[in-house]
Amino acid sequence: MTKSELIARLAERFPQLVAKDADLSVKMILDAMSEALAKGDRIEIRGFGSFSLNYRPPRLGRNPKTGAKVEVPAKYVPHFKAGKELRERVDLAANSVAE
Amino acid sequence: MTMTKAELADLLFEKVGLNKREAKDMVEAFFDEVRKALEIGDSVKLSGFGNFQLRDKPQRPGRNPKTGEEIPITARRVVTFHASHKLKSSVEETAHDQLQPAG
Numbered sequence: 001m002t003k004s005e006l007i008a009r010l011a012e013r014f015p016q017l018v019a020k021d022a023d024l025s026v027k028m029i030l031d032a033m034s035e036a037l038a039k040g041d042r043i044e045i046r047g048f049g050s051f052s053l054n055y056r057p058p059r060l061g062r063n064p065k066t067g068a069k070v071e072v073p074a075k076y077v078p079h080f081k082a083g084k085e086l087r088e089r090v091d092l093a094a095n096s097v098a099e
Numbered sequence: 100m101t102m103t104k105a106e107l108a109d110l111l112f113e114k115v116g117l118n119k120r121e122a123k124d125m126v127e128a129f130f131d132e133v134r135k136a137l138e139i140g141d142s143v144k145l146s147g148f149g150n151f152q153l154r155d156k157p158q159r160p161g162r163n164p165k166t167g168e169e170i171p172i173t174a175r176r177v178v179t180f181h182a183s184h185k186l187k188s189s190v191e192e193t194a195h196d197q198l199q200p201a202g
Contacts, residue, residue, distance in 0.1 A: 006145070014121065016121075021125075022115060028107075028115060030145060034148060036102040042101070042102070043101070045103070047130070069136065074140050076191065080149075080179075082177070085134075086134055086137065087177070094134055094153075094175070
């Protein structure tokens with residue numbers, strides 16, 4: 001499912017709204033979540049999961065072309081942990097298909 | 100600060116002009132649709148944000164850490180998230196000079 005498919009499904013679920021509202025809502029939600037993580041905030045969505053930042057310590061890397069050592073500074077990377085409900089539903093659905 | 104569905108709903112109320120009820124329902128529906136797609140085995144690609152993918156993991160040997168007893172960890176399907184380059188670089192740029200190493 002892509003972003004435009006998600007927008008289409010939401011537009012279908014909210015026939016009382018104009019199509020532009022679903023489009024704008026999806027963009028707003030994704031922008032707000034990106035901004036929250038960029039600020040260093042956590043995001044907790046009950047029944048879905050949580051987004052947080054993981055710390056990566058500085059390390060010595062190598063320029064693959066020249067072989068020269070380069071210092072890679074410490075950084076944060078986004079991390080998602082699926083919530084209990086999502087985890088269980090995805091696994092259960094997979095098992096019932098397999099059986 | 101932790102962002103929750105309530106803050107997202109407030110934002111849709113203020114910025115998109117949905118009423119309170121619609122804003123709350125829209126946020127619920129957003130995560131519900133993503134969850135439904137993942138449940139049927141479909142990956143979700145939200146450009147500029149990231150991709151949610153599914154991985155089928157085979158059974159592997161495990162151990163009860165308390166008793167030391169061996170118990171197999173059953174095969175399972177799990178959700179993984181890969182942040183987009185855009186999200187990774189915005190997190191890198193703004194977060195790394197503000198935050199203390201968090202263990």
